[in-house]
Amino acid sequence: MKKPTNSPRPNTKILKPISFRKQQGVVIVFTAIALVLIFGMAGLAVDMGHAFANKTRMKNIIDATALSAARTLRDANAGTIAENIAEAETAARRTFDLAVRTDANEELADAGMTSANLEFFYEDTLTFSWANWQKTSDWITNETTMPEFVTAGYRDVVFPTWFLGVM
Numbered sequence: 243m244k245k246p247t248n249s250p251r252p253n254t255k256i257l258k259p260i261s262f263r264k265q266q267g268v269v270i271v272f273t274a275i276a277l278v279l280i281f282g283m284a285g286l287a288v289d290m291g292h293a294f295a296n297k298t299r300m301k302n303i304i305d306a307t308a309l310s311a312a313r314t315l316r317d318a319n320a321g322t323i324a325e326n327i328a329e330a331e332t333a334a335r336r337t338f339d340l341a342v343r344t345d346a347n348e349e350l351a352d353a354g355m356t357s358a359n360l361e362f363f364y365e366d367t368l369t370f371s372w373a374n375w376q377k378t379s380d381w382i383t384n385e386t387t388m389p390e391f392v393t394a395g396y397r398d399v400v401f402p403t404w405f406l407g408v409m
Contacts, residue, residue: 308394310337364389
């Protein structure tokens with residue numbers, strides 16, 4: 243009987259440590275990949291923060307627009323419901339255009355935001371369901387009383403991105 247040996251089997255290769263000279267170029271490749279990823283993530287963070295700030299500005303302007311319409315409706319003495327709503331929407335669009343043109347909101351104007359894309363919705367009782375809110379033409383056609391509440395919406399706005407356009 244053969245005596246077992248502690249040496250490896252003849253077909254087994256022993257892994258030799260790789261010399262430092264063979265790995266010199268790998269560090270540059272990994273560093274380049276890491277820098278691209280870091281700058282990409284930083285660019286994404288800047289663009290997302292910028293988009294959030296623009297969204298907040300836009301929401302504030304639309305809220306001011308709705309408040310302007312509601313206040314004008316409350317104080318309206320024009321006569322018919324249609325005339326009062328038209329006066330309220332004109333005042334709200336003027337408020338919107340003035341707010342977009344301020345220095346702090348010039349980027350919103352650059353994105354093409356105009357009062358032409360505003361939509362107004364009316365309701366006589368405050369509800370939290372969109373099913374009860376009516377567009378301007380529907381309110382004028384279906385209702386016989388002045389609306390108590392106004393909300394405004396905006397459609398079709400695209401904000402520019404800085405870094406995401408590069409990637």
